[in-house]
Amino acid sequence: MTTLPRSAVMLNTPTRRAIPFEDKGGLAAVVSEITSEIRELYTADQVPWVVGYSGGKDSTAVLQLVWIALQGLPSEQRTKPVYVISTDTLVENPVVAAWVTGSLDTMRQAAEGQGLPIQPNRLIPDVKDTFWVGLIGKGYPAPRPKFRWCTERLKIRPSNSFIRRVVHDHGEAILVLGIRKAESQARARVMERHEKRRVRDRLSPNGNLPNSLVYSPIEDWSNDEVWTFLMQQANPWGHANKDLLTMYQGASSDGECPLVVDSSTPSCGDSRFGCWTCTLVDKDKSMSAMIQNDEEKEWMLPLLELRDELDVADDSHLRDWRKMNGSIQLFYDRNVPGPYTQKAREDWLSKLLNAQTWIREHAPESVRNIELITMDELHEIRRIWVFEKHEVEDSLPRIYKQETGEDFPGGPLDQHLAVATDEVELLREVCGDDELHFLTMRELLAVERKFRTMTRRSGLFEALEKTIKKGYYADKEDAVDMALRNQHNKTAPMLPGLDEVSADASA
Numbered sequence: 062m063t064t065l066p067r068s069a070v071m072l073n074t075p076t077r078r079a080i081p082f083e084d085k086g087g088l089a090a091v092v093s094e095i096t097s098e099i100r101e102l103y104t105a106d107q108v109p110w111v112v113g114y115s116g117g118k119d120s121t122a123v124l125q126l127v128w129i130a131l132q133g134l135p136s137e138q139r140t141k142p143v144y145v146i147s148t149d150t151l152v153e154n155p156v157v158a159a160w161v162t163g164s165l166d167t168m169r170q171a172a173e174g175q176g177l178p179i180q181p182n183r184l185i186p187d188v189k190d191t192f193w194v195g196l197i198g199k200g201y202p203a204p205r206p207k208f209r210w211c212t213e214r215l216k217i218r219p220s221n222s223f224i225r226r227v228v229h230d231h232g233e234a235i236l237v238l239g240i241r242k243a244e245s246q247a248r249a250r251v252m253e254r255h256e257k258r259r260v261r262d263r264l265s266p267n268g269n270l271p272n273s274l275v276y277s278p279i280e281d282w283s284n285d286e287v288w289t290f291l292m293q294q295a296n297p298w299g300h301a302n303k304d305l306l307t308m309y310q311g312a313s314s315d316g317e318c319p320l321v322v323d324s325s326t327p328s329c330g331d332s333r334f335g336c337w338t339c340t341l342v343d344k345d346k347s348m349s350a351m352i353q354n355d356e357e358k359e360w361m362l363p364l365l366e367l368r369d370e371l372d373v374a375d376d377s378h379l380r381d382w383r384k385m386n387g388s389i390q391l392f393y394d395r396n397v398p399g400p401y402t403q404k405a406r407e408d409w410l411s412k413l414l415n416a417q418t419w420i421r422e423h424a425p426e427s428v429r430n431i432e433l434i435t436m437d438e439l440h441e442i443r444r445i446w447v448f449e450k451h452e453v454e455d456s457l458p459r460i461y462k463q464e465t466g467e468d469f470p471g472g473p474l475d476q477h478l479a480v481a482t483d484e485v486e487l488l489r490e491v492c493g494d495d496e497l498h499f500l501t502m503r504e505l506l507a508v509e510r511k512f513r514t515m516t517r518r519s520g521l522f523e524a525l526e527k528t529i530k531k532g533y534y535a536d537k538e539d540a541v542d543m544a545l546r547n548q549h550n551k552t553a554p555m556l557p558g559l560d561e562v563s564a565d566a567s568a
Contacts, residue, residue: 165181
């Protein structure tokens with residue numbers, strides 16, 4: 062009889078799946094212990110709490126525990142505010158965004174009705190920091206791992222600004238987050254590192270936000286334990302957890318989008334539900350699964366198609382060969398392209414407005430008023446195009462009318478700065494096929510018009526010189542050749558000059 066190696070026997074032995082909370086005394090004991098701990102921490106001082114809520118399973122579980130704990134306190138002990146913050150990037154998966162917005166509304170009413178000091182807050186980025194203002198307005202290329210310009214602007218700044226205001230008003234803040242060690246090995250290492258610096262049993266310092274501590278009550282829970290708690294413990298503000306489970310079942314099996322307060326936190330693109338525009342992952346698996354699993358969600362197809370168009374391997378044909386300031390950047394003697402060209406940005410806006418118009422006409426009644434891009438963003442993009450990029454033909458109202466069938470609600474721009482369409486066409490005719498010449502002359506014209514109405518024209522010549530330097534080259538090849546020559550001159554070895562040779566000569 063042949064004896065199998067121990068490893069082979071082990072490989073063929075089915076592993077027993079752990080029963081949630083079995084080694085912790087059961088669900089009731091765990092909930093009782095954590096809510097008692099929450100009450101103890103809450104009543105220990107007057108430091109306000111900030112609970113991060115994304116609408117996903119982990120943040121929902123944490124908020125439920127805090128809510129239950131506060132319900133167990135007498136009203137005279139509910140003395141300090143608990144701010145619930147949820148950051149809406151304005152490009153969230155529409156289904157998830159609707160879920161979170163509805164939950165916050167329900168939460169606000171329930172907290173008032175139950176006499177709890179819980180204050181929900183929906184945070185959005187400043188209009189200058191939004192995704193579409195960055196991509197369509199300024200021309201930032203679609204985010205990539207080495208150029209992840211979106212996370213800081215869309216997630217970190219809104220949440221950190223709110224937390225800093227709380228710290229400014231109260232001196233300190235305690236962040237209550239649904240982070241768990243089981244999410245990933247990287248997350249576990251970070252949490253274990255912070256554990257060593259804890260000032261109290263469960264409060265860790267936050268290295269990015271001074272005077273703030275982090276409390277993570279479900280840090281040791283498994284994924285199954287989170288769902289067990291949500292399915293067996295009724296949602297105290299009345300938003301059904303079974304609907305949350307249904308939403309998860311309709312898509313892929315990653316983790317939720319966390320509250321992002323620093324750059325080490327995984328972006329939404331690495332999570333279960335994230336921005337529908339995210340190009341930091343190969344495919345938007347959650348939206349694809351939602352469309353595939355539910356015919357009523359097929360209205361999201363235009364979003365998926367636009368996201369895939371943004372995610373092109375080589376987008377150099379859509380981008381200017383100069384940086385925003387007109388400089389040439391080389392990488393291993395190859396030109397690194399700059400922002401999206403005017404045509405590319407206009408095309409992105411057309412496609413976005415076209416998708417919005419189609420959804421409003423064909424989607425279910427519940428999303429007929431969907432706003433893929435806000436009016437504030439459109440006004441900011443228009444301002445950037447005309448006054449910063451000197452695209453004086455002011456094409457945004459025309460594109461808006463073309464794609465929506467409605468007049469753009471913005472008023473006319475300063476007539477001293479804008480240029481009539483026929484004048485722009487005349488300038489293009491004079492410049493012929495020389496695109497660089499046309500762009501340079503158009504910008505020079507815009508600069509002159511800007512300074513024309515000023516009482517003091519200080520800075521005019523500097524602005525004109527800057528424009529001329531941006532268009533100094535004959536074409537892209539000429540610009541790259543000049544950059545290579547300049548690079549060679551900077552790295553060439555120093556040779557002895559005339560002064561050094563003659564220094565040793567006799568008088």
